[in-house]
Amino acid sequence: MKAWRPASCAVRRLEPVSRSRFFTSSSVSRRRAVIVDLLEYDSFNPDAAGETEQDVTVNGWVRSVRKQKRVAFAHIGDGTTTKPLQAVLKPEQAANLSYGTAVTLTGAWTPSQGGKQARELQVSGVEILGENHAESNPVQPKYQTPEFLRTVPHLRPRIPSNALLLRLRSQVISTLTQFFDDQDFVQTHTPIITSSDCEGAGEVFTISSNDSKVSDQKATPKGQPQVEHFFRNPKYLTVSAQLHLEALAQAVDRVWTLSPTFRAEKSDTPRHLSEFYMLEAEVCFASDMKQIMDLVEGMLQNVAGYLVVSRLGQELLETRASSTDQREAEDTITADVLQQRWHGMASQSWPRITYHEAVEKLQNAVASKEISFEFKPTIEDGLQAEHERWLASTVGKGAPVFITDYPTAQKPFYMPRSTATSNSRGSEQTVACFDLLVPDLCELAGGSMREHRSQELLQAMESKGVAGSNLEWYQDLRKYGSVPHGGFGLGFDRLLCYLSGVGSVRDVVAFPRWHGRCDC
């Protein structure tokens, strides 16, 4: 396993913005200015902030407009930054502007007369681009509850803090793409429609085509009508890419995917959706689970490290600090807590303790009256949410914590026995796996070695009752050049919650789907 590289790209983002990027006098087409560039340019080039730039064109939406007798001020946003651009207009120019209006403004970018920003746009030309019924707009520039905003997911992203979450998702995808490229991983597209609920991972969605025919002629012995399936037999929406990824890993060694995943569970929690993105990776020629944990650690250090030094991170902190967001939920994450999360995740050498050690710590804490739990921590009963929460907050001291080598009975069929080195106690009854816990959110990722021995896999499948369930192909992977390997899966939307401090996955996913809800 090669060492991961630090987030060098982050630094690039903080370099001064090139003047030529938006102030061009090309005769072919004058480039438009993106608002973030205009504002950033000045903060990196303080000398320039005293100058006036003529003929600047800005596109955006009116966030607010303040009309006075002789002058009007409008805040314009285009989604590239949470900060608005201040435009100064004549009252008659602002007459038809209201919250939400899409405009193209032309004017002079001049030193500000005392506004928050170094410069402001002295508007010479206003073009209104389309309809805007500000008063009937369900989204208004005031506090609205997250639950209300979930009813209008098509309009919600126009709120600057929601647009910021779209940019966060995009940036994290980019950072991951670069990270895995640097590590020689191959990004793959695993299938969405699959044949089996292989992991017993919960309820699945079944798919059918519109013309799946119910045929009377083909009635089953019990007299029930038989459906003609589009794919010959019933198919489901995937619950995990892992098994398919394992097949692809044996072709190119290291693979990853960021792919939609589905569960038809009737959960009504801030942590579950029926449709969500999973980041999954598999690594061949890995004989030690340490390699997989190193990979997860390096990857997330890179992602969090970017936020620590970037403008995007700064915007997230400012958004957290703003009073509007404080009203969102009882367990509001402050800017300080958010920054602690990033620094914890960007820190080196996260603690790694075994499940047995974890239970021991819990039991000791109970014995010493350090804490009391509703459920008694025991090896057999598994870690409850309250236990995980305590472990995440006390063991890691802000950094994420790996809990390794869980009891066999608690984990899926494909996990091999622990090795003696990783878990000297109880390697007979435990498997080589880990859960990654972070403060507040608890489980963020899980991974394991994969049983690569044919006979052992078959036995595990039989004992877990999944043998033969359309998984012959998966058993094949162990017959023709089998190789020790391991991998992990990470809840991508949960990661975005953790990084942004947003309390519910329903608010970091643009069009969330959960039981009873599939708006738009």
Add this chain to the structure above:
Amino acid sequence: MKAWRPASCAVRRLEPVSRSRFFTSSSVSRRRAVIVDLLEYDSFNPDAAGETEQDVTVNGWVRSVRKQKRVAFAHIGDGTTTKPLQAVLKPEQAANLSYGTAVTLTGAWTPSQGGKQARELQVSGVEILGENHAESNPVQPKYQTPEFLRTVPHLRPRIPSNALLLRLRSQVISTLTQFFDDQDFVQTHTPIITSSDCEGAGEVFTISSNDSKVSDQKATPKGQPQVEHFFRNPKYLTVSAQLHLEALAQAVDRVWTLSPTFRAEKSDTPRHLSEFYMLEAEVCFASDMKQIMDLVEGMLQNVAGYLVVSRLGQELLETRASSTDQREAEDTITADVLQQRWHGMASQSWPRITYHEAVEKLQNAVASKEISFEFKPTIEDGLQAEHERWLASTVGKGAPVFITDYPTAQKPFYMPRSTATSNSRGSEQTVACFDLLVPDLCELAGGSMREHRSQELLQAMESKGVAGSNLEWYQDLRKYGSVPHGGFGLGFDRLLCYLSGVGSVRDVVAFPRWHGRCDC
């Protein structure tokens, strides 16, 4: 619209490989050598090829083994390159090696005794990593038909030319991610489960949960049992991300997604799958369709430009030139044709002609007996496949061709009328749209301006019979700060076919799904 940047990253890939990358003597852990790095290193550092490097460790799978009396030769692949590494072993070391065996080899990387490569691995240690039943392996190191290989998608990627297709997909995703980043686009995740077959894009898949209950109590007036839907009413697998992307574009200006898309069509062609990836983008503040075409052109020039100069491109050409692949299909694409495709796509200023001009060209060609078609080209009947093929091959001269401004009747409801500038003839009856045609494959992408006026959109929806079909939210986008915008969709798997010369999308998708087929 900012100009796209040339594929500067491509050049980086051709730089000499750093020695430290894999020959390290770190006391912590000796890094393993990836085969492509070992082979590349020598080709960029000819002087080093005369030296011997001790203690090199290589992981991989045996592609072939040749056992002689005193010596054995094995070709080892790890999926990082189509080229194998030559390993020289003692016969007893090779005794248990056969096609497919996963091994870790240790040895000296020494100047070759006359092999094709500058150096070869003189093996001192062999470790066999797992089971391998070479004889019963469905995949054998000989020609096997694509149709047979589709029955074993879990094993097929182990064939070097298929592993190469996985790497191509990954590289194109990376290139696109970088391209859109540079253009300030936000990468988004649009929903897979949606409420409507909005575009009338064909048959859709319906989803249900395992416990959608059939309730007798809730029987409908006609006495049919009523299904309790997980999401309250029937939901479908998305046929296009476009409408949702349009909503997100109005938050952050420019968005893109590479997302799975579904059609329950019973097509049995090399161009159609039931599950496929679409690359879609939307651009706000675009008043001229030229901007959208510029974007598509810049994006694909970047992707093709990378192949022209990269090792990956070289491997694709060598794979095409190999005799095995010539047997694949009647319409085999030679290495020369493939290179022409890339150069055509990397070229500047692709032709753009209107639909009316296209039909005129077709009619003139028929009149002058240059070509004869089965179907007569007329404005009303639309372009047939044979027409598109002729246009793609003759108008573009190797470059892709944009056909713009199709008749309103042939296109979906969301496309606005052509502007007089783009299509002086017939702007009343045509819409501001384009199809992108490439030689052989024909339609690769399609795009248009989107009707951003509320009233005009509603009229179009009514005239196409889609008004009210769960698309109220889409109409909303025109009411609250509507803005001129446009976008496009590109068949990602088709693009990979075109770039690789592979004849069927079934062979560029790892686990293809089509009518009746969902293997693994």
